[in-house]
Amino acid sequence: MRLIVVGSGIVGASCAYAASGLGAEVVLVDAGQPGRATAAGAGIICPWSSRVADPPWRALAYAAAREYPALIARLAGLGETDVGYRQVGALALAEGEADQEQIRQALLARRTVAPELGDVADVSGADAQRLFPPLRADAAAVYIGGAARVDGRKLAAALARAAVRQGAVVRDGEAHLALDSGRVAGVRLDGDLVEGDAVVAATGAWTRSFLQPAGLAVPVEAQRGQIMHISLGNVDTSRWPVVLPGASGHYMVAFDGGRIVAGATRETGSGFDYRITPAGLAEILEQALAVAPGLADGTYLETRVGFRPMGPGLRPLLGPVPGVAGLVVATGLGASGLTMGPLAGSLAAQAALGLPPALDLEPFAPLPGPPGPR
């Protein structure tokens, strides 16, 4: 079985790793588009604090978070230890006691189906500041013990390397879907046909243009996210929790070596406009410094830009395409793709190889099926 995986962001790299582990001959192709979401993502793994109430979304996101530690351990067993992953917990900031109570109760209710979300506890403003020193002193919060963070760039690169060690071949360039009599024939790359029995479109925000020539209208749009990196110098930030300030959707994530990531903008309708804008920088700084004034004296490092792949709803688009044998779509992971990506990639691999997927993909059907009973 020869599988062509198009896109080596978190979804494609995970798919290539899973499929090559299942014995498939894998070709992993990437066009190196500027704005790959995986290279910009903050890396928060904490789906239990999300306001998304859709049951299939939750089932996928919670299962993905549950499986993360085992994936990280498997990669470590292959020598891939530098992926920026650590279970550091998270502080969901509250606006007053009633809000704190509501956040805690919601988390405790979700813990009945997702015990891996771990300890849930009220934290005073002083204790929150002890855990994440740049915070203002009155930022009371609810602590979520199971939350983690990961470096998307490093993880995707590690997964791709692991896939190569399992026999996958990596190719650079823009792939064009090749069809033959209603089924995939492979992809065209630099004018040549790279043959495959199946193709996984892990093409992120670019999925619409990848599939359009085949007459398939998969409704995925790019949503620009600008995100800032700030250094706190020699401060040991390696165990600081993720900070989730609530309504604004902005957050802060600490990595090793004094690096704090603050963001992010959510610019719906941006298209593929790969730019850092004054308005984006102002929004990030205003939100971050209002909650964590202690960041003001850090050193500005860089701002990254990524295009989140947004489907028509919040659900990912994941599974076989009806009427095109051998074609599987795996995209639309939106703002939670670093959380769901490894599992989504692995499910896409199973679907492409004709194996029963470990999770029901019906709710994630990328395109409506043909008319008639389903």
Ligand SMILES: Cc1cc2nc3c(=O)[nH]c(=O)nc-3n(C[C@H](O)[C@H](O)[C@H](O)COP(=O)(O)OP(=O)(O)OC[C@H]3O[C@@H](n4cnc5c(N)ncnc54)[C@H](O)[C@@H]3O)c2cc1C
């Ligand atoms: C600022 C920001 C912050 C985020 N924070 C978080 C977070 O904290 N937690 C979380 O879970 N998620 C987060 N996300 C979301 C997450 O980053 C994305 O959902 C996820 O990375 C999407 O992965 P992907 O593999 O689908 O797409 P991408 O990473 O965009 O990869 C798609 C790849 O496909 C390639 N490609 C496209 N078309 C072709 C073609 N025709 N031929 C060859 N290659 C092609 C591109 O070059 C690209 O490399 C964030 C995103 C952004 C932008």
